[in-house]
Amino acid sequence: MxxxxxxxxxxxxxxxxxxxxxxxxxxxxxxxxxxxxxxxxxxxxxxxxxxxxxxxxxxxxxxxxxxxxxxxYIFKDIRHLQVVDVPTIDYSHKYANRQVFTDLLQQYPDADEVIIVQNGLITDCTIACLAFYDGTEWFVPATPLLKGTRRQQLLDKGLVKERIIKTTDLSTFQKVCLINTFRDLDLSVAVNL
CATH class of the missing domain: 3.30.470.10 (Aminotransferase class 4, branched-chain amino acid transferase, N-terminal domain)
Structure with missing residues (x-):
C-alpha cells in the first residue's frame, strides 16, 4: 500500500x-x-x-x-464544481493510488472538480480540502477525507474554523476555496457558490 x-x-x-x-x-x-x-x-x-x-x-x-x-507546478483553474454523493471512499491516509478520484471525475465531464459528500456531510474534493466563506469567516469541514497539510496550517493559524458542513448548509456560503500544499486561502481564486 x-x-x-x-x-x-x-x-x-x-x-x-x-x-x-x-x-x-x-x-x-x-x-x-x-x-x-x-x-x-x-x-x-x-x-x-x-x-x-x-x-x-x-x-x-x-x-x-x-x-x-x-x-x-502547473496551476489548474477551477470554476465549475459538482456536488456528488460518494459514500464509500476511504482516504484517511494520502494513498498513491488515486484511481477512485480519476474515475469519479470522469463521471462528471462538465465539472472541473467535484465536492464529495458522505452521509450528507461535505468532505473534500479530489485534489484538495475545502474552505467555505460566508462573507465574514472561513470554515473547513470537520469531516474531511484527508486532513491536509494546508488545512491544518490554516487551522493552527486561526485563519479558518472547523465545523460540520451539511449539503443543506451550502446555500449559506458565498464562496469555496480549494486548499492544498499549492493552493492557499485566496478569495481571488475561490469559486462562487
Whole structure:
C-alpha cells in the first residue's frame, strides 16, 4: 500500500515541511509500525534544475521512501464544481493510488472538480480540502477525507474554523476555496457558490 507526499518547493525552499513531516511519520507509524521519525528535508536533494520557480516534489513511500520525483507546478483553474454523493471512499491516509478520484471525475465531464459528500456531510474534493466563506469567516469541514497539510496550517493559524458542513448548509456560503500544499486561502481564486 504505497503512500504519497506532495511537497511544494518554491525557489529552492521547502514550503510548510513540518506539516509534511508530521503526516509522513504519522502514516508510517499507523500503517507500517515504523517508530523512527524522519525529516524529509534531510533526505530530499533538490536538483539544480528545480531551484527556481514553484516545483512539485512527489515522495512515494511505504515503510521507507521508494521514489522522489520533481516537476514544475502547473496551476489548474477551477470554476465549475459538482456536488456528488460518494459514500464509500476511504482516504484517511494520502494513498498513491488515486484511481477512485480519476474515475469519479470522469463521471462528471462538465465539472472541473467535484465536492464529495458522505452521509450528507461535505468532505473534500479530489485534489484538495475545502474552505467555505460566508462573507465574514472561513470554515473547513470537520469531516474531511484527508486532513491536509494546508488545512491544518490554516487551522493552527486561526485563519479558518472547523465545523460540520451539511449539503443543506451550502446555500449559506458565498464562496469555496480549494486548499492544498499549492493552493492557499485566496478569495481571488475561490469559486462562487
Amino acid at each position: 504505497q503512500l504519497l507526499e506532495t511537497i511544494q518547493i518554491k525557489d529552492g525552499k521547502f514550503q510548510h515541511i513540518a506539516y509534511h513531516n508530521q503526516r509522513f511519520n504519522a502514516s508510517r507509524k499507523a500503517l507500517f509500525h515504523v517508530d523512527t521519525a524522519v525529516k524529509l528535508e534531510d533526505i530530499i536533494q533538490i536538483p539544480a534544475d528545480y531551484l527556481t520557480g514553484t516545483v512539485r516534489c512527489r515522495v512515494l513511500y511505504e515503510e521507507n521512501i521508494q521514489e522522489i520525483t520533481f516537476a514544475p
